[in-house]
Amino acid sequence: MSKKYLVTGGAGYVGSVVAAHLLQAGHEVTVLDDLSTGHREGIPAGAHFIEGRIQDAAKWLDPSYDAVLHFAAFSQVGESVVNPEKYWRNNVGGTMDLLAAMRDAGVRTLVFSSTAATYGEPRSTPITETAETAPTSPYGASKLAVDHMISGEAAAHGLAAVSLRYFNVAGAYGSCGERHDPESHLIPLVLQVAQGKRAAISVFGEDYPTPDGTCVRDYIHVADLAEAHLLALDAATAGEHLICNLGNGNGFSVREVIETVRKVTGHPIPEVVAPRRGGDPAVLVASAQTATDRLGWRPARADLAGIVADAWEFAQHLDRTKES
Numbered sequence: 272m273s274k275k276y277l278v279t280g281g282a283g284y285v286g287s288v289v290a291a292h293l294l295q296a297g298h299e300v301t302v303l304d305d306l307s308t309g310h311r312e313g314i315p316a317g318a319h320f321i322e323g324r325i326q327d328a329a330k331w332l333d334p335s336y337d338a339v340l341h342f343a344a345f346s347q348v349g350e351s352v353v354n355p356e357k358y359w360r361n362n363v364g365g366t367m368d369l370l371a372a373m374r375d376a377g378v379r380t381l382v383f384s385s386t387a388a389t390y391g392e393p394r395s396t397p398i399t400e401t402a403e404t405a406p407t408s409p410y411g412a413s414k415l416a417v418d419h420m421i422s423g424e425a426a427a428h429g430l431a432a433v434s435l436r437y438f439n440v441a442g443a444y445g446s447c448g449e450r451h452d453p454e455s456h457l458i459p460l461v462l463q464v465a466q467g468k469r470a471a472i473s474v475f476g477e478d479y480p481t482p483d484g485t486c487v488r489d490y491i492h493v494a495d496l497a498e499a500h501l502l503a504l505d506a507a508t509a510g511e512h513l514i515c516n517l518g519n520g521n522g523f524s525v526r527e528v529i530e531t532v533r534k535v536t537g538h539p540i541p542e543v544v545a546p547r548r549g550g551d552p553a554v555l556v557a558s559a560q561t562a563t564d565r566l567g568w569r570p571a572r573a574d575l576a577g578i579v580a581d582a583w584e585f586a587q588h589l590d591r592t593k594e595s
């Protein structure tokens with residue numbers, strides 16, 4: 272049955288891909304986005320668009336919505352360290368306003384973009400949802416605070432809520448892909464080297480306790496992530512706040528990612544070794560067993576070369592549309 276969804280942050284990377292999946296499944300989608308980091312042309316065709324802030328969600332939310340999918344947030348770890356108040360105000364304050372608007376409008380289902388950054392430096396791997404949460408940045412702390420807020424909303428007011436804790440999101444879905452400015456994520460940066468926009472990729476540290484000395488991460492295709500959101504909408508249960516990690520359970524090192532980009536693009540990709548980046552754990556790999564058990568989710572695009580190939584296709588598409 273067709274449903275009506277509000278997608279906050281639907282002009283951004285992950286939100287636009289999820290909006291596209293919801294539309295393809297036959298649902299009605301309204302994107303609420305202030306375009307602070309998103310792109311108007313990234314909103315998938317067929318979605319309604321409200322240019323506005325989550326802080327003002329009460330202006331637009333009404334009981335006709337079946338659920339909210341909440342992506343809107345600031346998400347740069349480094350920026351959050353130098354400007355933490357920006358993160359508390361937008362991510363935490365904004366979500367508090369959104370939850371109040373949902374309560375007033377009687378919209379009682381929420382899927383929230385949480386993050387692996389809520390765990391901080393892991394004590395063991397793979398990371399399960401019962402692992403200690405000790406975020407190492409204000410960004411991670413702000414997302415953890417929202418998770419706590421949502422738990423309270425479910426317990427006190429019967430919200431049906433699912434938080435999805437993404438590990439390293441990558442890849443693209445058709446014309447929806449990653450275009451952060453400034454870009455800080457590894458795969459799009461390595462692709463910029465392939466495109467000749469950067470001279471070399473910096474490898475942040477080669478003295479970690481990992482097989483090749485570089486950091487290991489769990490890269491998950493954004494389309495697999497999107498499918499988990501559709502399953503989460505079905506699984507959400509009144510009064511419960513379900514938290515699920517989303518990753519493939521496989522770790523790839525920075526050097527393995529660079530080598531994969533070389534193979535996929537056919538470009539040489541010079542690399543330079545740089546100092547460690549503050550706050551980077553050596554290894555971050557998810558156990559997504561809860562997502563499998565509770566949502567019935569299984570990643571279908573776990574192959575790193577396939578993830579990189581889709582991101583490469585999108586990077587070239589972006590260049591072609593800029594030129595034309």
Ligand SMILES: NC(=O)c1ccc[n+]([C@@H]2O[C@H](COP(=O)([O-])OP(=O)(O)OC[C@H]3O[C@@H](n4cnc5c(N)ncnc54)[C@H](O)[C@@H]3O)[C@@H](O)[C@H]2O)c1
Pocket residue numbers: 279280281282283284285286303304305306307308309310323324325326341342343344345346361365384385386387436437438439440441451
């Ligand atoms: N990309 C990742 O690797 C990753 C990993 C873990 C979690 N997440 C989370 O997923 C979500 C989406 O991330 P993304 O990579 O797509 O980021 P993004 O910056 O591309 O998208 C965020 C969107 O939210 C909008 N926005 C921000 N504040 C807003 C506000 N107050 N009102 C309305 N719109 C607002 C921005 O304009 C942007 O379009 C974020 O919540 C992020 O914390 C992302």
Ligand SMILES: O=c1ccn([C@@H]2O[C@H](COP(=O)(O)OP(=O)(O)O[C@H]3O[C@H](CO)[C@H](O)[C@H](O)[C@H]3O)[C@@H](O)[C@H]2O)c(=O)[nH]1
Pocket residue numbers: 346386387388389437438439440455456457458460472473474475476486487488525548551555
């Ligand atoms: O130019 C670069 C960029 C990144 N890296 C390395 O590549 C790995 C991946 O870095 P990303 O910036 O792509 O991703 P992160 O693992 O830092 O971040 C991800 O995990 C975080 C949790 O720690 C947050 O959830 C965040 O939103 C999500 O993108 C890290 O070891 C990083 O040090 C480099 O070596 N060179």
